[in-house]
């Protein structure tokens with residue numbers, strides 16, 4: 001896992017692009033090593049036909065044994081809590097010890113606690129939760145507070161649309177209040193939060209617009225379904241040149257001896273406080289981390 005030190009409550013892990021790879025698709029699994037995504041989510045759930053679940057688990061066994069991922073987080077998405085497949089999926093997680101297990105269709109805090117109990121033998125494996133049911137969104141705050149191992153919420157709008165009857169449309173107008181509730185719940189409990197997949201992977205403009213909206217909503221990154229979406233997500237969720245320049249100016253301004261005992265300063269007609277300094281330092285740490293990663297790749 002890649003992290004950068006953070007002076008603020010929620011982490012500054014790099015999770016801009018979280019690519020879902022169907023565990024049943026050997027060709028796609030083979031491809032992951034050459035892809036520049038920050039996280040690989042190995043999917044045992046919706047992308048795997050029920051009769052193929054065992055084969056998909058075997059593929060992951062082979063994959064983890066032969067060619068572990070370097071420098072990226074490895075996450076396994078299991079089948080739903082209480083489904084006939086989940087026990088075997090969790091056993092696989094205990095066997096392979098990925099960085100995290102992604103639990104789909106989480107309805108409430110009890111689902112997280114049950115999964116934490118099932119995975120208790122591997123305390124290093126963190127928990128991620130898909131927020132994709134009406135009950136899950138209503139219980140977002142309780143879910144986010146459910147267990148210290150919970151690390152990240154991932155929005156799942158395909159299932160949420162199915163559950164609520166809200167149709168798919170650009171801009172996600174009627175979903176915005178629920179989406180923001182998930183972001184708020186994550187932040188209130190120091191978790192990362194990842195935006196939903198964008199299904200139309202040929203529509204690059206639509207994808208870029210949704211990444212930009214997700215960034216403005218406060219997401220850390222986006223769940224992806226196709227390698228063609230990685231670059232756009234990495235770009236959208238990396239600090240922009242303007243944001244870096246502004247952060248550097250804030251750090252420089254507070255480093256001035258004249259600002260030593262000031263909590264608030266005037267920067268070209270803008271009020272800037274020490275909380276902005278903390279944000280600026282965090283952004284610069286993330287930028288340094290990304291730069292180092294590029295130069296060592």
Ligand SMILES: CC(C)(COP(=O)(O)OP(=O)(O)OC[C@H]1O[C@@H](n2cnc3c(N)ncnc32)[C@H](O)[C@@H]1OP(=O)(O)O)[C@@H](O)C(=O)NCCC(=O)NCCSC(=O)C[C@H](O)C(=O)O
Pocket residue numbers: 019020021022027028029031032043046047130132155156157158159160196197225226227
């Ligand atoms: C959607 C796809 C089925 C399309 O696949 P395909 O027809 O093979 O596309 P391409 O021909 O354009 O593929 C080009 C090459 O790229 C490889 N590929 C494609 N997708 C992936 C991937 N996800 N990871 C790695 N590699 C990938 C192909 O194998 C081709 O390789 P090559 O032949 O060597 O050139 C497919 O993209 C796909 O299955 N995507 C992921 C589906 C998935 O994971 N679904 C579950 C997550 S969605 C979700 O979670 C929704 C959420 O729960 C909610 O409720 O919202």
Ligand SMILES: [Mg+2]
Pocket residue numbers: 046104130132156158159
């Ligand atoms: Mg789903």
